[in-house]
Amino acid sequence: MIKARYIGVDNELLQSGKVYKIKTISVMWNGKPRLRVAFGERFRYWVHYGSLEEFLKRWKVEAVYHGCR
Numbered sequence: 001m002i003k004a005r006y007i008g009v010d011n012e013l014l015q016s017g018k019v020y021k022i023k024t025i026s027v028m029w030n031g032k033p034r035l036r037v038a039f040g041e042r043f044r045y046w047v048h049y050g051s052l053e054e055f056l057k058r059w060k061v062e063a064v065y066h067g068c069r
Contacts, residue, residue, distance in 0.1 A: 001022075001064075002022050002061055002063070002064050002065070003063040003064075003065075004020060004022050004059045004061045005017065005018070005059070008058035013039075013040070013045050020039045021039065022037050022038065022039045023037070024036065024037050029048055032050070034048045034050060035055050036048050037049065037055065
């Protein structure tokens with residue numbers, strides 16, 4: 001699990017400046033590799049980014065937890 005602050009533009013799901021618990025996974029989307037970010041209650045919401053650089057423009061990672069449930 002990762003704790004990250006969203007620094008992108010506000011939208012209906014994400015608020016700029018708020019810290020979220022997120023999970024990331026690499027997926028194929030329409031035949032292209034994408035970075036999928038899950039967040040929210042029970043990680044039921046997600047957004048896709050075309051690259052790690054695009055993800056890092058919108059998120060500031062604050063903490064990474066290994067082996068936690």
